[in-house]
Amino acid sequence: MVKICCIGAGYVGGPSMAVMALKCPSIEVAVVDVSRPRIDAWNSDRLPVLEPGLDAVVRECRGRNLSFSADVDRHVADADIVFVSVNTPTKARGLGAGRAADLAYWESAARVVAEASRPGRSKIVVEKSAVPVRTAEAMERILLAHGGGGGAAFQVLSNPEFFAEGTAVRDLLCPDRVLIGGPDTDAGRAAARALRDVYANWVPEDRIVATDLCSAEISKLTANALLAQRVSSVNAISALCEAIGADVSDVARAVGGDGRVGGAFLNAGVGFGGPNLQKDVLQLAYACECHGLAEAAEYWRQVVAVNEYQKGRFVRRVVASMFGTVAGKKVAVLGFAFKEGVADSRESPAADVCRGLLGDRAHVSVYDPAVGEKQIRRDTAAPAAKERQVRVARDAYEAAEGAHGLCVLTEWDEFRTLDYRRIFDGMRRPAFVFDSRGVVDVGKLREIGFVVYSVGKPLDPWLKGLPAGA
Ligand code: UDX
Ligand code: ADP
Structure with missing residues (x-):
């Protein structure tokens, strides 16, 4: 029986191993x-990661061939395949601060694997979380420095995860592709085959893509960077659409x-x-920078710069529309x-918009169907803002009561079907709606009497000529 151990029971490690255990009943997954x-x-009824369908998967496998444990050394020592799925946050200080990944957790995991390994027993070590290019090489060096002399053999593979939050179980059960990168040696190819055999339990063979190690690592960063680049591209077009009176959703449909x-x-x-997304774009830019590719680095940095521009542009629209002041x-x-x-709400644009409005001394009343008050307060904490400037409402109607303006910042379905007549009746005049996600029916809201701004759509006559958006 193959034994698998995954170091790191986070957003990536937990769900991906639970689905692996579900689909491979003959493999023991720790x-x-x-x-602790x-x-x-993970061992309770309230899992630390909320994903549709995940509870059922864990319930079915936990105690069968899936376990969660704080006894790291023992399970790593027992395993044939060790996935490493620890966090790699962006460095807050030191070299590459704000751009490079902090590999401290990664290195400590590599050392745990090296120290828990026994002579004569080979292990396949698999990078699972997104890492900077060439991390596998560093991993190999650490393992060799520790284990090489003792006779333990390691093969390092890269098998990045591509699931999106909110659809993790669905994406894991039915991935577009599984990527396995490994060294082009006999032992490397054998290790990649062993991992392919695990996935072949539920993923069609033609969806399992093999590459070398470095290509797999860079593919993960590139996938997220391209997604981010598409969003920045369409957002840049949205600014132009507003300037010339076109509709960005029609443009996207026509182009797509x-x-x-x-x-x-x-x-x-x-x-x-x-x-x-931002973390991976910046890592890609940093990798370019480290290799002296200044223009390539600048290209990717612009994707993040346009993202910042779009958030700032939205705040400027709100303030300019409301007569230049939200104080x-x-x-x-x-x-x-x-x-x-x-x-x-990690890196949520909504938090940036709130901080922008708070900086202009607005009072914000936030409602989100899923994010809790503590989290909202933490993310909106801005240096000059006072705590009483932020209220957390129980529903959309409470949030809008007595408000001068209303911003839609996440595309929750329930915001499409709100009683906007009731909201209008409770708001101050003129009542503004600023829709950043194309959620509201602009025509209907204008009929009710709202002044409506919707990103990338022809401007409300009220807003034309105002010096916003530049
Ligand atoms: C992303 C990748 O999609 C996934 O493959 C990878 O493994 C992890 O990172 P996730 O972070 O869950 O997944 O978010 P995603 O669904 O990609 O959305 C990212 C952001 O882009 C969100 O803020 C979303 O609102 C925004 N977005 C997405 C747009 O603004 N417009 C779009 O058309 C799509
Ligand atoms: P990701 O989104 O990549 O899964 P998370 O932060 O959700 O990242 O989870 C990473 C997990 O890895 C955390 O629960 C953290 O405690 C764990 N971790 C970090 N370093 C080690 C280590 N050396 N050994 C075991 N677990 C680790």
Whole structure:
């Protein structure tokens, strides 16, 4: 029986190993973590990662061939295949601060593998979380320095994860592709085959893509960078659409109908958020920079610069529309998660917009169906803002009561079907709606009496000529 151990029971390690255990009943899968509370949560009825369908998968496999444990050394020592899925946050200080990944957790995991290994027993070590290019090489060096002398043999593979938050289980059960990168040696190819055999339990063979190590690592960063680049591209077009009176959603539909371009990821909005896209674009730019490729680095940095521009542009629209000042005015904020369907507000554009409005001394009243008050307060904490400037409402109607303006910042379905007549009745005049996600029916809202701004759509006559958006 093959034994698998995954170091790191986080957003990536937990769900991906749970689905692996589900689909491979003859493989024993242990997920280990240094954080005891995290392991306890995985062993409880309240899992630390909320994903549709995940509870059912864990319930079915836990105690059968899936376990969660804080005994890292023992499970690593027992395993034939060790996945490494620890966090690689962007460095906050030191060399490459703000751009490079912090590999401290990664290195400590590599050392754990090296020290837990026994002579004569070979192991396949698999990079799972997104890492900078050439991390596998560094991993090999650490393992060789520790284990080589003792006779333990290691093969390092790269097998990056591509699932999106909110659809993790669906994406894992039915991935577009599984990528396995490995060294072009007999032992490397054998290791890659062993991992391919694991996935072949549920993934069609033609969806398993083999590359060398470095190509696999760079593919993961490139995939996220291209997604981010599409969002920034359509957002840049949204600014032009507003200037010339075109409609960005029509443009996206017309352009996306070309099979070569494709229609996905062309929704203009208030910018991309979440823990992955910006981090990976900046890592890619940093890798270019480290190799003296200044122009290539600058190209990718522009993707992030346009994202910042789009968030700033939205805030400037709000302030300029409301007669150049939001000081002391109540602004309702609908949606705080970085995208619909998740309770996650990491790097959420909504937080940046709130901080921008708070900086101009607005009072914001936030409602999100999934993100909790504590999280909202933490993410909106701005240096000059006072705590009483932020209210967290129980529903959209409460958030909008007495407000001068209302911003839609996450595309939650429930915002499409709100009673906007009731909202209008409770708001101050003129009542403004600023829709960053193309959620509201602009025509209907204008009929009710709202002044409406919707990103990338022809401007409300009220807003034309105002010096916003530049
Ligand atoms: C992303 C990748 O999609 C996934 O493959 C990878 O493994 C992890 O990173 P995720 O972070 O869950 O997944 O978010 P994603 O669905 O990609 O959305 C990222 C951001 O882009 C969100 O803020 C979303 O609102 C925004 N977005 C997306 C747009 O603004 N417009 C679009 O058309 C699509
Ligand atoms: P990701 O989104 O990449 O899964 P998370 O932060 O959600 O990242 O999870 C990473 C997990 O890895 C955390 O629970 C952390 O405690 C764990 N971790 C970090 N370093 C080690 C290590 N050396 N050994 C075991 N677990 C680790």
